[in-house]
Amino acid sequence: MKKPCLTCLCLSTAMLIPAMQAIADRLPVPEGKVLLRVSGEIDRTNVDDQAHFDHAMLDHLPRQTLHTSTVVTDGINRFEGFLMSDLLEWVGAEGDTAAALALNDYLIEIPMQDFSDYDVLVADTMDGQRLTARDKGPLWIVYPRDEHPELQDIRYDYRWVWQLHHLEIQ
């Protein structure tokens, strides 16, 4: 069931490679409302020593789809967004942990290892609906929980930071 989706993703990723290369060298300055700020040990910045992203910029990252259940919703949900690893690569993040900060000041330190071990998604869409701040948006860190039994653990559940708006690479 998931295989065809992954194939689609690979194709879309392949098509986006030229676009990625175009933006590889420098970070554009966000024009719309800033959704995500990345600070700390990063190579590329656009505002002071931080990297700020608006919707349009984040949409440049290769789109991914992930079907998984969550501990706070019923059934299997379809999430769309980009891989955390792609974002971190884009900003040239080099560190051991990423401190994820939510709008309600919820702060969780996530080992960078997670993003290389698993395809951790930064979702902006759930079941075809854009996530908003009034729900769990605009960005929600989603782990491929159903694919990896070891992720079905409370010690991973708290890393599902929603209303994500800041990443501090340490």
Next chain:
Amino acid sequence: MMQPRRPAFVLPGLAILAFATFLGFALVRMAQVEQDMRINVDENMLWVITQAQVASHRLDSAVHRHRLGYPEADPQLRYDILSSRMVLLGEGPQRRYLERLGFAETLEDLFIRLHTIEASMETLTPLNPAASEAIQEALAPMAGQLNRIANAVMVEEWEALGARLDAHRDGMVQAIASVLGILVSGLLLVALLIINLRQRRTAQHELASHRDQLEEEISRHISRYKETADALARSLDRERGVSEFYRSFAAMISHQFRTPLAVIDSGLQRLLRRGDRMTLEDRQQRYTRLRNAVAHMTRLVESALTAAQLDGGQVAATTTSCDLASIAQQVCQFQTEAAGTRRITLDPADSPPLNVVCDRALLEQILANLVSNAVKYSPPDTPITVRLDHDNENASCQVQDRGIGIPEEDLPRLFERFFRSHNVEQAPGIGLGLNIARHLARLHRGDIRVASREGEGTLFTLTLPLAAQGAEP
């Protein structure tokens, strides 16, 4: 003796069944606990509720500060956050949880208030105190309601945790009990195994000893048969010997008796015819010669009888501890007197006692035979030596003469009954003396050996086992 077979299998069977049952039960219980522990504690409701409470308080504060004109106050963001917390509460698992605790109506009420706040948010400006008042009015009971929910959720979570721990503990206690059961049934099995091994070993031992017994019995039977066969063979030999004896005896009588009988007959005839004309002395001489012939015949009969008795196994030695030295001395003295000669010497002349187990009379007979033979078959001017000696086990008595000796070809047959060496055929004798002497020596578990050279002399050696030290008189 043997245990009935069925019960022998019942106990091990039950032990194995118990072992398997306990093991299975313990595994199931532990698997259940493990499974239950694997299930994620997804009931994080207390945190969710408190976050909603915090969000409501922060919205209240933001609205207040917004009205006071603080530019950084962002009531819209705070509303969004409160809204997101409320959405979370209204979603699947969270909603069901609260409904189970009986907060369905409260939840509906909270959403109505949230909508009220949302409506007021649209008109919220620092210059519109009515909107901020409406929001704060709606928020005030919200905080209370959320607090009650938090309270109930806390109790519920702790109860659930307690129940869960109870269940785990019960499962563990049962598993431990099962492990004890496993231990007991395992020990029982081990005990049964050991008993079984022991029984097997005992059975093997019994079997082995039974086999040994059988072998022993068989060998006993065999030896009994052998004994019987030997006895049979012996008695057959004896019978043969006896019949041989009688044949020899008959031949001996016909040969040996004839001479003395002829001597007696002719002597008597001469006395009858010319007795009147003989002097008294002459007659005396002839009577004496006749008596000697009779005496010779008497000895002949006695010897033949002794030989016959030996053949019939009728001579029993009544053994006691006797001093070979004193017997030898006595025999030498007697023979010296009988032969009227002083040429017999005992060496050493005063030997310490040499105790042997023997029948004194029979031993005297043996030695007398050997010494008289030496006297008979050696010239009167040659010495005869009787030499006593002993080693650790045996005493020996050697009788040596410097007489005519025995031809080498006759030595092997010397002790045969009625055998007489070629060079003594003319001498009086019947060929029984040495045969009897060796018989008697062997009756005492001793022996007689001979060494001789014709014309030089003969050496007879009698050996007898020494008596035990304690048996000395």
